[in-house]
Amino acid sequence: MDDYEEVTDEFQNIKIWWTSSKNIPLQRALFLYRGEEEKRYYKLTCKREHREIVTKVYLKHVLDEGKAIAVRTRQQKLYTNNKSKNWYGYKRTTWSHIVFEHPSTFDTLAMDPKKKKDILNDLTTFSKSKDYYKKVRKSWKRGYLLYGPPGTGKSSMIAAMANFLEYDIYDLELTSVKDNTDLRKLLIDTSSKSIIVIEDIDCSLDLTGQRKEKKEEGKEKEDKEKDPIAKKAKGEKENKGSKVTLSGLLNFIDGLWSACGSERLIVFTTNYVEKLDPALIRRGRMDKHIELSYCCYETFKVLARNYLDVESHELFPTIDRLLAETKITPADVAENLMPKSSEEDAGICLNNLIESLEKAKEDARLKAVEEEGKKGEENGEKVQVKDA
Numbered sequence: 331m332d333d334y335e336e337v338t339d340e341f342q343n344i345k346i347w348w349t350s351s352k353n354i355p356l357q358r359a360l361f362l363y364r365g366e367e368e369k370r371y372y373k374l375t376c377k378r379e380h381r382e383i384v385t386k387v388y389l390k391h392v393l394d395e396g397k398a399i400a401v402r403t404r405q406q407k408l409y410t411n412n413k414s415k416n417w418y419g420y421k422r423t424t425w426s427h428i429v430f431e432h433p434s435t436f437d438t439l440a441m442d443p444k445k446k447k448d449i450l451n452d453l454t455t456f457s458k459s460k461d462y463y464k465k466v467r468k469s470w471k472r473g474y475l476l477y478g479p480p481g482t483g484k485s486s487m488i489a490a491m492a493n494f495l496e497y498d499i500y501d502l503e504l505t506s507v508k509d510n511t512d513l514r515k516l517l518i519d520t521s522s523k524s525i526i527v528i529e530d531i532d533c534s535l536d537l538t539g540q541r542k543e544k545k546e547e548g549k550e551k552e553d554k555e556k557d558p559i560a561k562k563a564k565g566e567k568e569n570k571g572s573k574v575t576l577s578g579l580l581n582f583i584d585g586l587w588s589a590c591g592s593e594r595l596i597v598f599t600t601n602y603v604e605k606l607d608p609a610l611i612r613r614g615r616m617d618k619h620i621e622l623s624y625c626c627y628e629t630f631k632v633l634a635r636n637y638l639d640v641e642s643h644e645l646f647p648t649i650d651r652l653l654a655e656t657k658i659t660p661a662d663v664a665e666n667l668m669p670k671s672s673e674e675d676a677g678i679c680l681n682n683l684i685e686s687l688e689k690a691k692e693d694a695r696l697k698a699v700e701e702e703g704k705k706g707e708e709n710g711e712k713v714q715v716k717d718a
């Protein structure tokens with residue numbers, strides 16, 4: 331209803347009138363200041379003799395219908411956290427959201443069918459295990475670690491998970507969170523039936539080895555300074571002034587506060603699983619570790635079906651052989667399979683893929699030769715130094 335609108339309803343032959351209105355605080359009226367105190371309300375009018383039935387039966391009916399409509403028309407949401415410093419003022423929201431409409435599903439996700447089935451079973455079991463979690467006295471949540479090279483489908487899998495379970499997604503950008511206290515506030519403001527995602531956890535903050543850092547000395551520390559990932563994480567941490575620590579994040583995942591709310595998945599993604607602190611990803615925190623990897627023949631067949639509507643083709647055996655000989659990401663395969671004009675049919679697209687695979691194979695061969703050469707040179711130098 332719009333402000334000050336009037337609507338008439340009928341219930342069991344009784345007429346009821348609704349009017350919507352609002353209270354504008356005096357301060358706002360005077361200074362045109364958008365305070366948050368504005369309160370909307372609805373006024374209900376009926377005949378005195380109907381008062382009993384309206385308060386006892388009709389209002390309950392309205393609330394039940396409202397809930398049913400909310401369930402029927404529920405839209406999934408994609409939330410992102412606002413910067414901590416913007417939580418004040420009249421808006422005061424920790425999360426902003428848009429409607430989540432990602433097309434990825436487990437049908438379109440290209441991966442080993444056995445692995446896919448296993449994940450689907452895991453998700454289904456989780457979503458139906460309210461009583462089980464209660465029985466074993468654990469909070470109803472589950473952690474997933476998705477790891478693998480860029481373009482192997484980690485984000486696509488998160489979207490497929492959300493679509494499968496009809497959960498909302500909270501995409502948590504750690505570098506925008508001031509400190510551990512604000513991290514906790516964000517957690518409290520998430521709802522049930524949701525997936526909390528921290529993408530590229532290795533780059534989010536310097537969470538990759540704070541425990542080890544104390545022990546680190548001399549050469550090891552120097553190596554870390556040269557490491558582009560550690561350097562990037564350090565740079566981002568310094569630039570953005572976030573004071574979130576590894577222990578703060580561990581508490582976020584399974585400290586006391588994490589038990590508020592229920593039916594939540596926590597998903598981390600990373601391209602460099604080996605860089606993460608083992609405490610962050612141990613079972614119990616990240617219960618399921620899923621590797622998304624380069625394209626194999628099974629993965630390719632799903633992509634060919636999605637992008638070209640073909641289940642088999644005379645070029646498939648060549649592609650099968652080349653996929654076994656070289657590494658290519660599903661994102662690159664998808665790009666090759668996508669027709670670039672109306673003239674490009676399945677044969678042309680598959681040939682494009684074959685060309686890319688052959689090029690990738692040749693590039694890998696040249697790189698290996700180059701590296702072999704470098705190694706040889708280094709050994710040679712060492713020998714010379716020794717000789718000198």
Ligand SMILES: Nc1ncnc2c1ncn2[C@@H]1O[C@H](COP(=O)(O)OP(=O)(O)OP(=O)(O)O)[C@@H](O)[C@H]1O
Pocket residue numbers: 438439440441478479480481482483484485486487601622660661662664
């Ligand atoms: N396994 C896959 N199945 C289907 N499509 C895929 C898969 N992997 C990649 N793609 C395609 O490639 C694009 C990029 O994939 P996605 O963003 O999911 O990869 P990612 O692993 O999250 O990459 P990054 O680590 O760079 O974030 C997607 O939009 C999708 O079209």
